[in-house]
Amino acid sequence: MNLLWYRNDLRIHSHRALQQALERDEPVIAVYFLCEQQWDNHDVAPLRRWYVLQSLLELGDALAERGVDLHVLDAGDFAAVPGLLADFVGEHGIERLFCSREYPLNELNRDRAVAQALEPLGVQITGFDDSxxxxxxxxxxxxxxxxxxxxxxxxxxxxxxxxxxxPVAALPAAGAGNGRFVGKGGVESALKKMTVPDSLTRHWQPGxxxxxxxxxxxxxxxxxxxxxxxxxxxxxxxxxxxxxxxxxxxxxxxxxxxxxxxxxxxxxxxxxxxxxxxxxxxxxxxxxxxxFPRVSRGGAFRPETELLQWSQDPDLFQAWCEGRTGYPLVDAAMRQLVATGWMHNRLRMVTAMFLSKHLWLDWRLGERFFMQHLIDGDFAANNGGWQWSASSGTDAVPYFRVFNPVRQSQRFDAQGEFIARWVPALRELDNKTVHEPWKQPLLAPDYPPPVVPHAGVRERVTEAFKAAKAQYDDSNHSPTSRKEQA
Ligand SMILES: Cc1cc2nc3c(=O)[nH]c(=O)nc-3n(C[C@H](O)[C@H](O)[C@H](O)COP(=O)(O)OP(=O)(O)OC[C@H]3O[C@@H](n4cnc5c(N)ncnc54)[C@H](O)[C@@H]3O)c2cc1C
The missing domain is CATH 1.25.40.80 (Serine Threonine Protein Phosphatase 5, Tetratricopeptide repeat)
Structure with missing residues (x-):
């Protein structure tokens, strides 16, 4: 018996592991482990959980049509997966396991533990780099x-x-099983437990x-x-x-x-x-x-940026989260994120740079907030995007380059259409005032003034990065540190 272990690869087409498992002309069953605690620990947005669970329901039906049973087991946390999988393998007489490889640190550790647990059972594991x-x-x-x-x-x-x-070859006609969906009720009840409003889900079509x-x-x-x-x-x-x-x-x-x-x-x-x-x-x-596993442990790619002294201002953070910074494009973007679970790429850069450079708040706060809301929350892309914007990352924007939120607005939303969609208080403004409403405060009385001025940000940021770099170089080239390294 062959087993397909589904993780973040909830599809049947262009899926090398499934294709290869079915190719063997032997019975195939599939398994998926629900790990809600893992989601809790990593701030996975409720909307993303909803998307995954709904897609899982669709996957179960698609596999059933192919004669492949899908078993969904509640593991709670990655730590329980190796034991559950070993039991499952024993129960079903599994000889070969197929899966798509995953590269985040916790997933790699989970997979190592699984390999150890299955080794004594003689299960052959084959991974594919399809993600x-x-x-x-x-x-x-x-x-x-x-x-x-x-x-x-x-x-x-x-x-x-x-x-x-x-490209992956087309799937063979059908598997040999009955196409049962074991544990469908568990997925449905996990979905029922969730309270994701229709106002969010109506933007998305899972599966x-x-x-x-x-x-x-x-x-x-x-x-x-x-x-x-x-x-x-x-x-x-x-x-x-x-x-x-x-x-x-x-x-x-x-x-x-x-x-x-x-x-x-x-x-x-x-x-x-x-x-x-x-x-x-x-x-x-x-x-x-x-x-570079340090980025998965919360570290900056550029170690010298760990020495930056971020400001601690919960009110400024709250204003950013709620789209009340007084900068129309930043606010429209943050409201789009909270209302739909998605934000346009240009705006992810604008809002991320605004948080880390204008508000001088630790980029990790923003990274976390994005994960808590994004339907596409993905550690590698999110961390990469945040570290790029905060100039702490690989190939990041140079620290002295600071997007001017007004200029970005004039360039990329010249007519103010996007702003009007998300910030009703600015809907009536003309396409000049809409980017800098503080210049005509009587026209938008319900909209807040800028929480920080743009002027001076570039200089302050440049100075702080230079000081962090000098401090880092000093401490890494001091006689003591040289001695320690020797
Ligand atoms: C601060 C910040 C945070 C981000 N967080 C995430 C995240 O959590 N998840 C995520 O998928 N993307 C993230 N991105 C990258 C990018 O913004 C989104 O992938 C993109 O906006 C998704 O829209 P799309 O599918 O229409 O992209 P398209 O423009 O149609 O691009 C196609 C695909 O390419 C990939 N992609 C595009 N741009 C990037 C990029 N810069 N880095 C990595 N992959 C990219 C995505 O998978 C995307 O779906 C982030 C970017 C920044 C600056």
Whole structure:
């Protein structure tokens, strides 16, 4: 008997592990472990949990149609998984286990413990790198070190994919089981226990079928114009596939294939190439997470930035969380996040830089708040994006570059359409005043003034980063530290 262990890969198509398990022409069953405590410990947003559980229900039905039983077991926490899996393997006479590899630290530790638990039972484990396009340990610089600069990584990534990319073969007709969904009631009751308002869920369609349709629609209608329009949050110009990619209802291979096929049309080539670049960013941050474990332990990629003295101001943090900073684009973005569980990429950069540079608050506070709300909350991409914005990360924005929230607003929401959608108090303002309402306070009496001025931020940030760097260099080159290292 062969076992497919589902994790963050809730689909049946473009799924190498499932395809290979079914190919063997032997009975296949599938298992999924519910780990709600793990979600609690990692601030996983209720909306994301809802998306995963709903997608799991759809997956159970899709597997049933293929004659594959799905068993959902309540493990609570990763720590219980090895024991439960060993019992399951014994009960069902499993000889081979297939899964898609996962790279976050806790997942790696869980998988090591599983390998140890299954070894004495003689189970053969086969993993596939389907959650990425290029596995995290594949590409190295000429010196044999991991890439830490995106542009160099991307060049090698393109070349590697040109010669290695292979779409997953279609699934064989059917498995040999009855197609039972064991534990469906547990998934339904976990969903019932959750209190995610319709106002949030109505923006989303969970499951693989919806994700595939969304990919088709995006490739047909928006991919060609992606480069040109992707930075304007009032336009539906990006794919909004991040939730599907992070829960695995869609594979990155399906995305890459759709984009490369679209390139046959000269008019779509540039947009498709640009979108493929975003898939490369996704892999880039995954290899950073896999190869620099300190980022998974809450550490900054650049150690000198650990010496920055962040301010502690709960009121400023609260104003940012609630979209009351007095900067219209920042506030509109934060309200979009809380109301829909998603935020446009440009605005993730703007709000993250605003928190870490203007408010001078520790980026980890914002990283956590994003995870608590995002439907696509994904450690590698979120941590990478936050550390990029706060200039503590790999290939991060230089610390002296600080987005001016007014300039960003004028550039990327020139007519104020996006702001009007999310900040009703500014709806009546003209397209000049809407970016700086404090200049006409009588026109928007219900909107707060800026919580901090923009002037002086760049200088203050530059000074703080320089001081942290000097302190770091001193302490790492002092005679004592040299002696300690010797
Ligand atoms: C501060 C900050 C936090 C972020 N947090 C997350 C997160 O938790 N989860 C997440 O999936 N993305 C995150 N991103 C990356 C990016 O903002 C989102 O992936 C993107 O906005 C999702 O929208 P989309 O699906 O329409 O993207 P598209 O523009 O259509 O891009 C296609 C796919 O490429 C990937 N992608 C795009 N941009 C990036 C990027 N910069 N880094 C990594 N992958 C990328 C995503 O999987 C995305 O779905 C973050 C970025 C920043 C700056």
């Amino acid at each position: 990425v396009l290029v596995p995290p340990r594949t590409l190295n610089t000429g010196k044999g070190t991991p890439y830490t600069v995106f542009s160099a990584f991307k060049k090698r990534w393109d070349v590697w994919l040109d010669s290695h990319f292979e 693989e079928a919806a994700a595939l349709k969304q990919l088709d629609d995006f490739a047909e209608h928006h991919l060609a114009g992606y480069r040109k329009h992707r930075d304007f949050p009032s336009q539906p110009a990006t794919s909004a596939l991040s939730a599907a990619l992070s829960a695995g209802t869609l594979s990155p291979a399906s995305c890459y294939r759709a984009a490369t096929l679209a390139m046959a049309d000269a008019g779509a080539r540039d947009g498709a190439a640009c979108w493929i670049g975003e898939l490369a960013w996704r892999d880039f941050y995954r290899q950073i997470m896999a190869r």
